Amino acid sequence: MTIVGRYYDGQSATVHTVALHYLAEYDSGTLLIGDAADGSEIARWAASDLYLVPGRRDEMRLAASGQPAGARVVVRGADTIARIRATLPVLGTKQRRETTRQRRLAVTATLALVAVIATYLYGVPLLASRIVGLVPPAWELRLGATVASQLQSSLGGLQICDPDPGSLANRALTRFGQAAMAQSGSPFALDINIVRSDIPNAFALPGGQVFFLSALLDQAQSPDEFAGVLAHEIGHVAHRHGMEQLISSAGTGALIGFILGDMTGISVAAGLGSTIIDARFSRDAERQADAFAAQVAHRLEFDASGLVDLLNRVGEDDDFARALALLSTHPLTDDRKAALDRLGQDRPSGLEPPFTPAEWQAIKAMCGGALDQRGTPINVGATRTK
Amino acid sequence: MVMQHGPGRPVPVVFTGTRPELAGLLLRGYALLLPTIGLYRFWLLTWKRRFYWSNTEIAGDNLEYTGNAMQLLVGFLIAVAVFLPLYAMVFYLSTQSNQAAIAGYGIIGITLWFLAGYAIYRARDFRLSRTLWRGIRFDQTGNGWAYALRRFGWSLLLTATAGLAYPFMAASLWRYRYVHSWYGDLRFGFLGSWKQLALPFYLTYGAVLVVGGAGLGISVALGVSTDSLAEPRAYLPLVIAALLIGALALRYQARELSAMYSSVRLGGAVVTVTVSGRALIWQYVLCGLALIGAFAVLAIGGLVVLGVLASEAFAGGGFDLEVFFRQMQGSLITLAAIIFGYLLMLGAFTLMTELFIGLGFWRLIATGASIAGIESLNAVRARGEDKALAGEGLADALNVGAY
Numbered sequence: 001m002t003i004v005g006r007y008y009d010g011q012s013a014t015v016h017t018v019a020l021h022y023l024a025e026y027d028s029g030t031l032l033i034g035d036a037a038d039g040s041e042i043a044r045w046a047a048s049d050l051y052l053v054p055g056r057r058d059e060m061r062l063a064a065s066g067q068p069a070g071a072r073v074v075v076r077g078a079d080t081i082a083r084i085r086a087t088l089p090v091l092g093t094k095q096r097r098e099t100t101r102q103r104r105l106a107v108t109a110t111l112a113l114v115a116v117i118a119t120y121l122y123g124v125p126l127l128a129s130r131i132v133g134l135v136p137p138a139w140e141l142r143l144g145a146t147v148a149s150q151l152q153s154s155l156g157g158l159q160i161c162d163p164d165p166g167s168l169a170n171r172a173l174t175r176f177g178q179a180a181m182a183q184s185g186s187p188f189a190l191d192i193n194i195v196r197s198d199i200p201n202a203f204a205l206p207g208g209q210v211f212f213l214s215a216l217l218d219q220a221q222s223p224d225e226f227a228g229v230l231a232h233e234i235g236h237v238a239h240r241h242g243m244e245q246l247i248s249s250a251g252t253g254a255l256i257g258f259i260l261g262d263m264t265g266i267s268v269a270a271g272l273g274s275t276i277i278d279a280r281f282s283r284d285a286e287r288q289a290d291a292f293a294a295q296v297a298h299r300l301e302f303d304a305s306g307l308v309d310l311l312n313r314v315g316e317d318d319d320f321a322r323a324l325a326l327l328s329t330h331p332l333t334d335d336r337k338a339a340l341d342r343l344g345q346d347r348p349s350g351l352e353p354p355f356t357p358a359e360w361q362a363i364k365a366m367c368g369g370a371l372d373q374r375g376t377p378i379n380v381g382a383t384r385t386k
Numbered sequence: 387m388v389m390q391h392g393p394g395r396p397v398p399v400v401f402t403g404t405r406p407e408l409a410g411l412l413l414r415g416y417a418l419l420l421p422t423i424g425l426y427r428f429w430l431l432t433w434k435r436r437f438y439w440s441n442t443e444i445a446g447d448n449l450e451y452t453g454n455a456m457q458l459l460v461g462f463l464i465a466v467a468v469f470l471p472l473y474a475m476v477f478y479l480s481t482q483s484n485q486a487a488i489a490g491y492g493i494i495g496i497t498l499w500f501l502a503g504y505a506i507y508r509a510r511d512f513r514l515s516r517t518l519w520r521g522i523r524f525d526q527t528g529n530g531w532a533y534a535l536r537r538f539g540w541s542l543l544l545t546a547t548a549g550l551a552y553p554f555m556a557a558s559l560w561r562y563r564y565v566h567s568w569y570g571d572l573r574f575g576f577l578g579s580w581k582q583l584a585l586p587f588y589l590t591y592g593a594v595l596v597v598g599g600a601g602l603g604i605s606v607a608l609g610v611s612t613d614s615l616a617e618p619r620a621y622l623p624l625v626i627a628a629l630l631i632g633a634l635a636l637r638y639q640a641r642e643l644s645a646m647y648s649s650v651r652l653g654g655a656v657v658t659v660t661v662s663g664r665a666l667i668w669q670y671v672l673c674g675l676a677l678i679g680a681f682a683v684l685a686i687g688g689l690v691v692l693g694v695l696a697s698e699a700f701a702g703g704g705f706d707l708e709v710f711f712r713q714m715q716g717s718l719i720t721l722a723a724i725i726f727g728y729l730l731m732l733g734a735f736t737l738m739t740e741l742f743i744g745l746g747f748w749r750l751i752a753t754g755a756s757i758a759g760i761e762s763l764n765a766v767r768a769r770g771e772d773k774a775l776a777g778e779g780l781a782d783a784l785n786v787g788a789y
Contacts, residue, residue, distance in 0.1 A: 006446075006447065008447075008520050008521025008522075009521060010521045010522075010768060011521075011767060011768050012522070012764070012765070012766065012767050012768070013519075013520045013521070013522045013569075013570060013763050013764055013765070013766040013767075014520075014764045014765075015446075015447060015520055015764075053450065053452075054436050054440070055436075055440045055448065055450065056402065056440040056441055056448055057407070059440070059448065061450065068521075068768065069452075069523070070518050070521035070522055070523060070768060071521055072450075072518075072521050074447075074448075102429070102455065105455070105456060106422055106425065106426060106429060106455075109422070109425050109459065110421070110422045110423060110425055113423050113425060114423070117423075146484070149484075150484070246477075247477075250473075250477040
């Protein structure tokens with residue numbers, strides 16, 4: 001029984017109905033393609049040149065190397081296909097080889113992508129701090145001013161509690177800032193602002209501006225707590241964390257966009273993925289800033305772990321926070337407290353306190369004392385860097 | 387023997403693909419997307435195209451898609467190289483003052499809109515030049531940038547005329563695409579003009595204005611405003627108006643597709659396509675029902691899984707959030723649950739849209755098409771190879787071009 005199929009020669013669009021014959025030889029064979037009506041030979045393809053082209057389920061498309069790109073023999077019907085496959089085992093071999101090749105390609109590409117991601121996760125925090133070193137301070141100052149003006153409009157104006165730079169409290173703050181920044185080699189002049197707000201928070205902006213909101217100051221029960229949080233924020237300035245995080249989250253966006261092939265970066269998965277990676281960087285930055293505060297506490301007489309007490313008072317971690325710790329921009333407070341206690345163990349004694357009692361009184365009174373009792377404090381995650 | 391058809395007798399186009407087959411292909415592909423961190427999408431797209439192409443049969447011969455995943459992957463990498471500078475620019479702008487940033491984003495948005503035209507054209511070129519029928523390749527000439535410029539100019543005019551210029555734009559772009567399309571050494575022709583689109587378009591335009599205005603008017607009368615929430619009932623007219631507008635738009639789209647495809651000529655071959663608006667709308671209705679069903683199944687499945695993971699939280703018939711979070715021990719499980727749940731929802735959504743809208747669209751156009759004078763194509767000869775195209779490049783990055 002001959003097999004009937006359709007033949008395209010790849011040169012013209014004419015379709016030939018053909019009868020297929022297999023001519024077996026010693027170690028190879030030849031596929032004879034003859035006209036179905038008069039039996040005249042149209043083409044002969046060597047069996048070793050034959051390969052399968054993907055097609056419909058009930059259809060077999062044969063092509064041969066050395067023939068025009070579009071030349072095909074098309075055969076239909078499961079029985080016929082099975083017969084041809086049985087006659088020409090080389091087809092199955094080549095098909096499996098091609099599948100293996102594609103699979104290897106996919107695996108190689110995936111491994112390459114895994115390498116990129118791994119490099120990214122471990123390399124970018126390093127790279128970001130290098131790149132930050134290349135960012136001109138003037139640019140960062142300008143950026144800080146932009147962010148500050150955006151904050152002004154979103155918070156409805158930031159009112160500085162004590163605008164007189166010569167007051168006892170402001171002089172004490174400036175002195176503390178200078179002592180903290182000494183040896184840090186930062187190009188920025190520190191600018192500490194105590195501003196009126198009923199949100200208990202403190203944050204550092206790119207370019208050296210530190211904001212300490214009055215509601216958090218009112219909650220501070222000791223100079224240790226206040227100095228701890230302030231030194232932590234100054235740590236963000238010294239490490240240029242604001243700029244660093246901006247750069248690394250831009251990088252994360254690019255990476256996630258690359259993985260998902262969505263360069264517009266609007267997809268939710270991209271958002272979630274970059275949140276996880278950014279949160280990791282952010283937690284590292286918080287630990288660095290804590291370590292900075294602990295270092296400052298080696299030069300001035302205060303207990304940096306007080307910062308955790310103050311943050312805990314404002315908002316304690318609940319089960320919800322623990323469940324979502326990987327998404328959190330902050331380390332869990334228990335871990336921070338333990339780390340700070342460890343860092344503070346061999347603190348030298350006999351240091352000068354950061355503030356005299358009179359100065360501490362003046363700082364506490366800067367915003368007119370207890371203004372925090374209006375409204376519920378909002379837990380905004382304690383300290384923020386941007 | 388040469389295949390014979392009666393002179394001038396129209397040959398219908400047959401589509402043999404089935405929904406279960408496509409579903410199997412897609413589900414297998416989605417499963418492989420996970421271990422390959424999304425890279426399998428290039429293979430999935432290739433498989434999907436093979437499905438659509440090979441199941442489309444014209445006068446007894448199927449189309450064949452000859453592209454492969456590697457070409458798409460390379461094209462994507464090229465596109466990434468194009469986009470990284472743009473991305474860096476967006477980042478730089480985000481650090482600038484508000485005015486500069488807004489102006490910059492505007493410029494980048496316009497650039498992307500312009501590039502989208504180029505990408506659409508290149509993607510079509512990629513698909514056509516990798517399509518065989520009877521062993522002869524299709525192709526597209528013309529210039530991607532010229533097309534992008536044309537599309538961009540028209541879209542400016544479209545904005546300036548509040549959409550009234552649309553029939554002219556559509557006819558012009560259809561014409562550019564088809565007069566630069568080839569089958570072997572035979573060039574396509576296009577006889578369509580704006581005159582075929584004007585009447586249905588302006589009627590639809592008017593109807594949309596009336597329906598939209600009425601819906602808005604009734605809702606406002608019932609108390610809907612921008613600064614306060616009204617009771618849900620008051621939004622009903624708006625929702626109904628939106629659904630009606632969607633149906634009107636689909637009805638027009640069916641008209642446009644029928645008129646424009648039926649204006650395509652290839653030598654002595656005449657294409658006639660009839661897509662009914664009702665059938666097109668029905669695809670969307672089916673898709674909506676399937677989505678509701680899929681999400682319901684996912685929601686029930688999710689609750690069952692959560693119930694097993696954190697059974698205590700559901701104790702006593704209620705749901706205790708605090709107990710629930712305590713039971714989700716460790717954030718890794720929570721995170722995995724969030725990501726997995728999200729991926730399932732996304733997968734269900736893309737699966738249903740592909741199965742009902744993607745397949746529905748293709749099948750409607752294929753089965754609605756017939757070609758007269760197809761025997762005149764027997765004399766077509768192959769043209770030289772066109773290997774210059776690396777993937778769809780920008781198109782893949784911009785996510786344009788269905789199928």
